[in-house]
Amino acid sequence: MTYKAGSGHPGGSLSSADIMAVLYFDIMRHDPKEPKWEKRDRFFLSKGHACPVLYAALAESGYFPKKHLATFRQLNSILQGHPHRLKTPGIEMSSGSLGQGLSIAAGTALGLKMDGNRSKIFCLMGDGELQEGQIWEAAMAAGHFKLNNLIGIVDYNNLQIDGPVEKVMGLAPLADKWRAFRWNVIEVDGHDISRIKSAFIKAGQSKTKPTVIIARTIKGKGISFMENQAGWHGKAPNKEEYEMAMQELNG
């Protein structure tokens, strides 16, 4: 997708790919034929730049034909450079300005609870994104309102644009921070499919608190020359790199 577009964000898309696969194909109750089904679980991509992985999951699920994936970031495409709810079937919310998604997810969780709707609300955040103050405003509110139907996921790849997260603006101890905001915390290897799955199942059973899954991941996962490279945050591969990458993924 990013190769065809000539721009986009491969690194953070690949680090979330296993999480997204589990969510869309194992965990979430959703119906691509009825994207507005009231009882569906909701997914919010707070780190909007990782939309290639979300578009891939939506296309694979059948929300729209896969041929659209080749139009990503191009004029008149339904696939904008960052998610837009008014353009793409299956996208719950527009995002792209970091730090806003957890508030949206918390508001949705609150509204669904008011209605006695038992759907679950998932929100994927980047670790660099957690530097935004609004995330912690939302974390505080979700703990306060006891939004046990809300499940946050942190893609803890320890990279942001300017380098390692711990070097740019450290987050550690991250699990303690969430606990202090009255959240359950589950730490998991973000590339171990069965562990991710059990983390989601456990998170779904919370009675009084929201849950955050801190998923340790590798930015650029699956493509050797992209792995753990800050430089692959927001850059598209050239032809040669693309072919190498596809070989590795298919290999």
Add this chain to the structure above:
Amino acid sequence: MIMKNNFLAKITELNSMEQQPTRFGYADALLELGTREKRVVVLDADLSKSTLTSRFAEKYPKRFFDIGIAEQNMLGMAGGLSLTGKIPFVTTYGVFLAGRAWDQIRTSICYADLNVKLAGAHGGLSVGPDGATHQALEEISIMRVLPNMKVIVPCDTRQARLATLAAAQMSGPVYIRLGREPIPVLTTQKTPFNVGKAQIMKPGRDVTIIACGLMVYLSLLAAQKLTKEGISCEVINLHTIKPIDRKALIASAKKTGAVITAEEHQLAGGMGSAVAEVLAQECPVPMEMVGVRDTFGESGQPWELMKKYHLMDGDIAKAVKRAVQRKK
């Protein structure tokens, strides 16, 4: 729309007018909506006693959420609530609502076109002694520049009530500016209110005064005095700044050939600018603008500030005379 006689209260000097803050009308409307429209929920950021959302909170505690002093999160949560079919009314001081959470309003509310209503209390200089940090003088500009947003500045408490009720019926984001201080009640029980339709409060021949909020009263007062000097002013209440009533503005400018705008707001990008954008393209006429001139406010009593920043009826009258002079 030309107001009939029984649509406008008798305009007299300030101390003999019935007065009420526009936030009262907002609070009344929320109470009405509480019973009538179950989807309405109200959010505040620790200012519910000043914004008067506390009245709704008392009566409908399950549909009121104090989000704490966290405006950015409040806007996002309102967006999320709207995604579940609720109609959230988000309320706090205008400076903190429009300014502090502007990017949230832009991306999460306007770009996504969510059904969230914003009520910016304590707009203009009316918050007085709190000083410049609390005096919202920029919200009209920074809200009207956002696609999908509608901007309403009611001229009195009755209109604030009607605007709030109307906002609940409309789809998409709406910003309503409210004030802290009591201001004259100009409209009557019978005065209609239609979003996007400017109201001709007083017809006239020589010059058009276009105003919003408290400035509508001061414009009517100025017009009364100018009648005695032989200048006939048309006074328009431009309560909806976006979408703007192009037709009404152009028709009036064509008729009188001169326009004054009056607002309790920065001139840059405000209501007057919005009028100028229309008239400069469609019907350029001599224009004078009354408003705050690229400066912050300060502490003081609201009416002292109105005088100091040249926002009084006398200032409007002077602007009218300048415009009439330029017509010749």
